[in-house]
Amino acid sequence: xxxxxxxxxxxxxxxxxxxxxxxxxxxxxxxxxxxxxxxxxxxxxxxxxxxxxxxxxxxxxxxxxxxxxxxxxxxxxxxxxxxxxxxxxxxxxxxxxxxxxxxxxxxxxxxxxxxxxxxxxxxxxxxxxxxxxxxxxxxxxxxxxxxxxxxxxxxxxxxxxxxxxxxxxxxxxxxxxxxxxxxxxxxxxxxxxxxxxxxxxxxxxxxxxxxxxxxxxxxxxxxxxxxxxxxxxxxxxxxxxxxxxxxxxxxxxxxxxxxxxxxxxxxxxxxxxxxxxxxxxxxxxxxxxxxxxxxxxxxxxxxxxxxxxxxxxxxxxxxxxxxxxxxxxxxxxxxxxxxxxxxxxxxxxxxxxxxxxxxxxxxxxxxxxxxxxxxxxxxxxxxxxxxxxxxxxxxxxxxxxxxxxxxxxxxxxxxxxxxxxxxxxxxxxxxxxxxxxxxxxxxxxxxxxxxxxxxxxxxxxxxxxxxxxxxxxxxxxxxxxxxxxxxxxxxxxxxxxxxxxxxxxxxxxxxxxxxxxxxxxxxxxxxxxxxxxxxxxxxxxxxxxxxxxxxxxxxxxxxxxxxxxxxxxxxxxxxxxxxxxxxxxxxxxxxxxxxxxxxxxxxxxxxxxxxxxxxxxxxxxxxxxxxxxxxxxxxxxxxxxxxxxxxxxxxxxxxxxxxxxxxxxxxxxxxxxxxxxxxxxxxxxxxxxxxxxxxxxxxxxxxxxxxxxxxxxxxxxxxxxxxxxxxxxxxxxxxxxxxxxxxxxxxxxxxxxxxxxxxxxxxxxxxxxxxxxxxxxxxxxxxx
Numbered sequence: 001x002x003x004x005x006x007x008x009x010x011x012x013x014x015x016x017x018x019x020x021x022x023x024x025x026x027x028x029x030x031x032x033x034x035x036x037x038x039x040x041x042x043x044x045x046x047x048x049x050x051x052x053x054x055x056x057x058x059x060x061x062x063x064x065x066x067x068x069x070x071x072x073x074x075x076x077x078x079x080x081x082x083x084x085x086x087x088x089x090x091x092x093x094x095x096x097x098x099x100x101x102x103x104x105x106x107x108x109x110x111x112x113x114x115x116x117x118x119x120x121x122x123x124x125x126x127x128x129x130x131x132x133x134x135x136x137x138x139x140x141x142x143x144x145x146x147x148x149x150x151x152x153x154x155x156x157x158x159x160x161x162x163x164x165x166x167x168x169x170x171x172x173x174x175x176x177x178x179x180x181x182x183x184x185x186x187x188x189x190x191x192x193x194x195x196x197x198x199x200x201x202x203x204x205x206x207x208x209x210x211x212x213x214x215x216x217x218x219x220x221x222x223x224x225x226x227x228x229x230x231x232x233x234x235x236x237x238x239x240x241x242x243x244x245x246x247x248x249x250x251x252x253x254x255x256x257x258x259x260x261x262x263x264x265x266x267x268x269x270x271x272x273x274x275x276x277x278x279x280x281x282x283x284x285x286x287x288x289x290x291x292x293x294x295x296x297x298x299x300x301x302x303x304x305x306x307x308x309x310x311x312x313x314x315x316x317x318x319x320x321x322x323x324x325x326x327x328x329x330x331x332x333x334x335x336x337x338x339x340x341x342x343x344x345x346x347x348x349x350x351x352x353x354x355x356x357x358x359x360x361x362x363x364x365x366x367x368x369x370x371x372x373x374x375x376x377x378x379x380x381x382x383x384x385x386x387x388x389x390x391x392x393x394x395x396x397x398x399x400x401x402x403x404x405x406x407x408x409x410x411x412x413x414x415x416x417x418x419x420x421x422x423x424x425x426x427x428x429x430x431x432x433x434x435x436x437x438x439x440x441x442x443x444x445x446x447x448x449x450x451x452x453x454x455x456x457x458x459x460x461x462x463x464x465x466x467x468x469x470x471x472x473x474x475x476x477x478x479x480x481x482x483x484x485x486x487x488x489x490x491x492x493x494x495x496x497x498x499x500x501x502x503x504x505x506x507x508x509x510x511x512x513x514x515x516x517x518x519x520x521x522x523x524x525x526x527x528x529x530x531x532x533x534x535x536x537x538x539x540x541x542x543x544x545x546x547x548x549x550x551x552x553x554x555x556x557x558x559x560x561x562x563x564x565x566x567x568x569x570x571x572x573x574x575x576x577x578x579x580x581x582x583x584x585x586x587x588x589x590x591x592x593x594x595x596x597x598x599x600x601x602x603x604x605x606x607x608x609x610x611x612x613x614x615x616x617x618x619x620x621x622x623x624x625x626x627x628x629x630x631x632x633x634x635x636x637x638x639x640x641x642x643x644x645x646x647x648x649x650x651x652x653x654x655x656x657x658x659x660x661x662x663x664x665x666x667x668x669x670x671x672x673x674x675x676x677x678x679x680x681x682x683x684x685x686x687x688x689x690x691x692x693x694x695x696x697x698x699x700x701x702x703x704x705x706x707x708x709x710x711x712x713x714x715x716x717x718x719x720x721x722x723x724x725x726x727x728x729x730x731x732x733x734x735x736x737x738x739x740x741x742x743x744x745x746x747x748x749x750x751x752x753x754x755x756x757x758x759x760x761x762x763x764x765x766x767x768x769x770x771x772x773x774x775x776x777x778x779x780x781x782x783x784x
Contacts, residue, residue, distance in 0.1 A: 221254025410452025
């Protein structure tokens with residue numbers, strides 16, 4: 001299927017004319033009387049108030065088979081104000097799946113069937129299709145002028161859905177809105193979201209889609225983050241020892257991320273006038289550092305006093321150079337910093353630092369509905385040393401220029417969604433965000449190749465629609481928590497998986513999803529490793545020094561520190577989109593991805609706890625943690641929806657390889673297999689279309705490296721010469737390479753040299769591929 005294109009029409013009347021003149025079926029959303037109607041006769045929202053306005057989008061989405069036009073929704077309020085609640089109608093009896101902010105910083109999935117089920121701070125909402133012909137409907141709250149919109153329950157138990165529209169400043173008021181919500185319909189939920197995001201991008205003109213940007217090089221490298229290994233006690237000697245342990249164990253990192261603990265910070269009461277300065281790193285443990293403020297752009301004494309064996313070389317720059325020279329696999333060193341410099345911002349009146357002053361954060365009534373959070377509590381109590389928006393560029397210039405001069409390749413920018421709490425005096429949240437994101441973007445382009453950044457704690461539409469002009473990679477889930485407050489290491493791991501999979505449906509259009517680090521020796525390490533293997537994002541760990549499960553890591557990492565990454569980002573399968581995989585006691589989370597020639601399918605039992613609307617916090621729900629069954633098959637893979645779609649037209653059979661059991665089954669396109677999965681356990685499947693060679697008549701399908709969790713990622717090229725009965729496979733990595741063949745080959749070669757192979761009743765050809773010394777491809781020939 002050809003990708004959708006957007007045609008812009010200057011006048012809305014032209015939209016109607018184009019739709020009426022086309023022979024292709026038209027998909028539309030309109031406001032008729034007091035109902036929002038899909039495709040002319042499917043009501044989705046009823047009892048729409050008279051103050052609601054609907055304007056057809058001037059953009060037509062076109063595919064080979066359909067035309068679609070969306071709708072911008074607004075309203076007229078009685079009074080000009082800085083925030084409004086405007087009902088958009090009643091929702092009843094239609095399943096929906098949504099993304100909402102459960103913390104100030106993070107979003108997750110929620111499902112329901114009526115307006116009362118909608119959660120506050122909803123950022124995206126999809127209504128399910130019906131057997132009677134109603135299409136999928138996407139509701140996307142966006143930005144309009146100085147205001148941003150989210151969805152929420154209308155209140156009073158009447159099942160209405162409402163828009164919450166706010167400026168973030170009592171000085172910024174309005175009463176007339178025409179485009180704070182975008183609605184579009186479609187027959188394919190994945191194409192619908194992508195298509196709608198293109199329309200919003202063209203309408204707002206304030207961000208870039210992921211497909212328009214180049215991802216950073218760390219995406220294809222195995223990484224190590226220092227956070228869980230050291231917390232605030234990170235130091236050069238410890239980092240070197242940690243990298244050496246990984247290298248010696250056969251899993252050399254290509255990226256090292258120095259997390260919080262390297263900067264020069266102090267509490268407000270700390271003296272910063274003596275020689276070494278009473279830097280708060282001597283005083284703080286994790287959490288207590290949050291009220292501290294940045295007092296200089298240079299690294300703290302732990303890194304500043306590092307001395308290289310090279311003459312007259314010291315400091316962070318000397319350490320980074322030594323690290324890269326000693327460990328050649330390390331191509332990238334990133335460091336952490338907060339959007340405002342540090343958690344408590346910049347300390348005022350410090351020589352050499354930009355002007356700043358303490359601003360007291362203010363939580364809107366919608367933010368008050370999010371989960372209680374330690375970081376928010378600390379920040380609210382101590383305030384933020386905020387650099388005025390017109391000087392934000394000086395902060396990033398000072399910080400990033402020093403980091404680049406020290407050989408740092410990129411930054412993880414954390415605590416991003418803080419600005420909305422500080423915007424009262426600065427023209428509102430949109431204007432403040434624009435100033436900061438523009439300054440950050442300019443600095444990234446100047447110092448870090450335009451893409452050397454990981455965004456974190458950024459889950460809100462302000463950032464997505466204003467901050468992603470350059471940022472290409474961002475976290476899509478709450479932190480990897482090793483355990484909950486009671487010490488339970490299990491149920492939060494399922495929550496993390498669900499956050500990442502469902503958030504990617506929305507965020508994956510602007511940023512490449514990063515599923516966060518994990519620990520290879522955690523009780524659920526294999527559960528996490530399997531998800532990262534087919535997530536399509538970077539893979540990095542936060543192991544303590546020397547505490548590694550190398551057998552597990554070697555199923556993710558090649559000997560040169562690179563990884564086998566999928567071509568796209570993982571997304572939930574269709575049969576999971578409107579289900580609750582955390583606490584309905586029946587649903588297994590299934591998500592799909594695409595390699596170059598195979599599909600990847602993950603089945604994860606995440607049941608056992610999650611968001612509780614009554615207590616407004618995440619809670620354990622062990623009563624739902626039980627062994628469950630599900631079915632899975634070739635139809636679960638969205639072959640046409642990836643970055644590089646795989647044509648399965650005319651394919652009658654698929655080879656299904658079960659990674660854990662190392663077992664293969666042959667299925668028709670419409671068939672499924674049943675799987676039984678215990679709590680916090682998983683199954684990974686390679687789904688490979690079978691090509692039939694005509695001379696001789698042989699079915700063939702590549703599988704990949706049996707020793708890797710994403711076997712199909714190893715297959716980088718595939719050439720089939722049907723007349724000669726010859727197949728050439730280009731594979732990256734080493735170990736046992738597998739292919740399905742309905743008959744055994746006559747001979748096999750690797751890089752032109754004959755090699756032995758195994759072929760048994762399981763119809764898999766098995767060949768041992770040695771490591772070629774780099775990530776270059778080994779060319780394997782199968783002659784039938």
